[in-house]
Amino acid sequence: xxxxxxxxxxxxxxxxxxxxxxxxxxxxxxxxxxxxxxxxxxxxxxxxxxxxxxxxxxxxxxxxxxxxxxxxxxxxxxxxxxxxxxxxxxxxxxxxxxxxxxxxxxxxxxxxxxxxxxxxxxxxxxxxxxxxxxxxxxxxxxxxxxxxxxxxxxxxxxxxxxxxxxxxxxxxxxxxxxxxxxxxxxxxxxxxxxxxxxxxxxxxxxxxxxxxxxxxxxxxx
Amino acid sequence: xxxxxxxxxxxxxxxxxxxxxxxxxxxxxxxxxxxxxxxxxxxxxxxxxxxxxxxxxxxxxxxxxxxxxxxxxxxxxxxxxxxxxxxxxxxxxxxxxxxxxxxxxxxxxxxxxxxxxxxxxxxxxxxxxxxxxxxxxxxxxxxxxxxxxxxxxxxxxxxxxxxxxxxxxxxxxxxxxxxxxxxxxxxxxxxxxxxxxxxxxxxxxxxxxxxxxxxxxxxxxxxxxxxxxxxxxx
Numbered sequence: 001x002x003x004x005x006x007x008x009x010x011x012x013x014x015x016x017x018x019x020x021x022x023x024x025x026x027x028x029x030x031x032x033x034x035x036x037x038x039x040x041x042x043x044x045x046x047x048x049x050x051x052x053x054x055x056x057x058x059x060x061x062x063x064x065x066x067x068x069x070x071x072x073x074x075x076x077x078x079x080x081x082x083x084x085x086x087x088x089x090x091x092x093x094x095x096x097x098x099x100x101x102x103x104x105x106x107x108x109x110x111x112x113x114x115x116x117x118x119x120x121x122x123x124x125x126x127x128x129x130x131x132x133x134x135x136x137x138x139x140x141x142x143x144x145x146x147x148x149x150x151x152x153x154x155x156x157x158x159x160x161x162x163x164x165x166x167x168x169x170x171x172x173x174x175x176x177x178x179x180x181x182x183x184x185x186x187x188x189x190x191x192x193x194x195x196x197x198x199x200x201x202x203x204x205x206x207x208x209x210x211x212x213x214x215x216x217x218x219x220x221x
Numbered sequence: 222x223x224x225x226x227x228x229x230x231x232x233x234x235x236x237x238x239x240x241x242x243x244x245x246x247x248x249x250x251x252x253x254x255x256x257x258x259x260x261x262x263x264x265x266x267x268x269x270x271x272x273x274x275x276x277x278x279x280x281x282x283x284x285x286x287x288x289x290x291x292x293x294x295x296x297x298x299x300x301x302x303x304x305x306x307x308x309x310x311x312x313x314x315x316x317x318x319x320x321x322x323x324x325x326x327x328x329x330x331x332x333x334x335x336x337x338x339x340x341x342x343x344x345x346x347x348x349x350x351x352x353x354x355x356x357x358x359x360x361x362x363x364x365x366x367x368x369x370x371x372x373x374x375x376x377x378x379x380x381x382x383x384x385x386x387x388x389x390x391x392x393x394x395x396x397x398x399x400x401x402x403x404x405x406x407x408x409x410x411x412x413x414x415x416x417x418x419x420x421x422x423x424x425x426x427x428x429x430x431x432x433x434x435x436x437x438x439x440x441x442x443x444x445x446x447x448x449x450x451x452x453x454x455x
Contacts, residue, residue, distance in 0.1 A: 051326060051360070065318045067325055077314040089224075089301035093289045100291060101275060134275040 006031035007059040009045055011038060013201050013209060015107075015159040016068040017056035022155055023072050025195045027079045069099055072152055084152050098138060098145055099156035106131045107159070113175055114167055114210075115217050125175070132180055139182040143189060154190060161190040162200045170210045225303050227285030229254035232269050234261055236440045238332075238389040239292035240280040241430050245385050246296045248426035250303040261440075293324055296385060307379040316368070317382075320375075323364060324386035331357040332390060339397040340445050347401070354397075354405060361387060362411045369413070373420045380424055388421040395434045396441055 008024065008031050010017025024031050036045055036055055048057045048064035057064050058071045065074050076084045085092050109131050112124030135157070138145065145153035160176065164187070168174050176183055190196055229247065231254050233240030247254050259266055265277055272281045272288035282289045282298065289298050300309040310317055330353070337350035368375045368383065375383035398405055406415045422431050 051330075060315075063315055065315070065322070067322050070318050070321045070325065073321065074314055074318040077317065089298050090284075090287055090289070092301070093294050093298045096294050096297070097290055100294075105276070131275075 004030075005059075005061050007034060008032070009034045009036055009042075009048065009057040009059070010055045011036050013206060014055050015163065018199070018201070019068055019155040019158055020056045020058060020071050020075070021199050022158060022195045023075050023084060025199055026082050026084070026150075027075065028081065029075070029079055069096075069103065069152075069156070072099075072155060076152075084146075084150070084155065086146070086151065095146065095152040098135075098153035101131075101134070102153070102156040106135060106157075110164075110167070110175060113173075114171065114214070117218060128175055129179075132176065132183065136180045136183050139186055144186065150190070150193065157186075158190055158196065161187045161196060162203070163206065166203065166206045166210050169207055170214050224285065225252075230257055230283040231255070232257045232259065232266070232272060232281040232283065233279040234259050236261070236392075236432055236437060237279055238393060239278075241389040241392075241432075242292040242385050243280040243282055243295040243299070244430045245380070245389070245426050246299040246309060248430070249307060249309060249380060250299060250305075252299070252303055292389075293321070293386070296382065300382075307376075308381070309376070309385070310382045311368075311376070319364070320382045320386070323360070323383060326357070326360075327386055327390065332393070335390070335393055335397050338403075339393065339400045339441060341401070351401075351403065355410070358405060358411050358414065362414050365413045365417060369417075374417065380421070380426060384417075384421055388418075388427065391418055391422060392432045392434065392437045393441075396438045399434060399438060 006024070006029055008017070008020055010020070010033065012035055021033070034042075034044070036042060038055070041053060045055065045057065046053055048059060049055075049066045052066060054066070056068055056071060057066050058074065059065075060074075060078070065071050072084060085095055106128070109124050109128035113121060113128050116124050144150045145157065160183070164176050176187070178184070191200075229252055231240065231243050231247070233243065233256065235258065244254075244256070257266070257268060259269060259279060269279065269281065270277055272283055273279075273290045276290060278290070280290075280292055280295060282295045284298075284302070289295050296309060311320060334350040334353035334357075337346050338354060341347035341350070364383065365375055368377070368381075370377060372378050374380050375387070380388075394405055405411075406418055408415060421427055
């Protein structure tokens, strides 16, 4: 087999980059990590992702793939060991739906609760509560979103396992509280997985980063 | 009973580009289905709220009683269940990744600009939107040349995933051209796409689900008016 060359452009804290790291680790794929400074984007990033100029970008034998969920599906189709999507089309559709639900609904609502103020913040919190309700429902009778093993949806939701506690600490407001016991249990299970334990950004460094951002967005009056 | 023999229903509206994708995919595979038309101005049906409680959006494909949501999800599901030719997605993983990337780009970045061109909020916004649309069309013209390999569609001889992704926007593209009196697809800048637009629109799997431009333009105006007066949803 020809030598594989796999590179991953990301940042140390990127939620979307991290899900790709987890997938690569899960499948035992060797890769070179390139940590970008988004305030000073490299020529390589601009060349590999001219449309969005964002991380993550996976580069496989010189060919770039962008958008984290697209990358995850590409990884699953290219390296067949430890699949992240099931064979059954209905189950596959379910995983894809929930991965997208995280990206389009849950994550933005929680991010809104962190970044916004006043009425907009109240609306974001209300949306997050509604979204979390559906996510909690989806976990009924399951250890992971993927069932007994993690799958695409778990990788998409995985940021909750290490970042929610950071938001809690910085804001003093707990968004994923005891109303969501299944989700809290899932966060515990996920964070104990070898891929998560060994590959999460350091908690203290995240607190510093998000504390600084929070203070910038909500200057003390 | 084989999965592919079970009853198929599509919940949607005639105007939605997302619903169109589901219907084209089923048509390509010659799958008969029942179309449940949502009443646009009367609130969402019980069926829709029950089958897609998390998002409450169309389209929903209900197959053997099980709901599948999200337009591209549905297209991939249809391709996988009715796996006999013609294939909708390309077989090569890199081509699949590019197709999915461009499809997501159309929804997230390109179409929002189309809305601004069709129903502009000021001249500067309109100009910026047109620039964004033209940038996207350059990308798509290039993708067409690469993927069609001289044939009529992005999918080659057959309509494929990118044809569906972009083709479902032709209705709105024509509305935007009509409302703004500019040509987005042209012989000068996008000769292959111009030709493709005709082939796509007249294809057997597409022609009965492509909305009429006038009707869509009126709907767009009405929808915008309603949106401006609606109270914000949580």
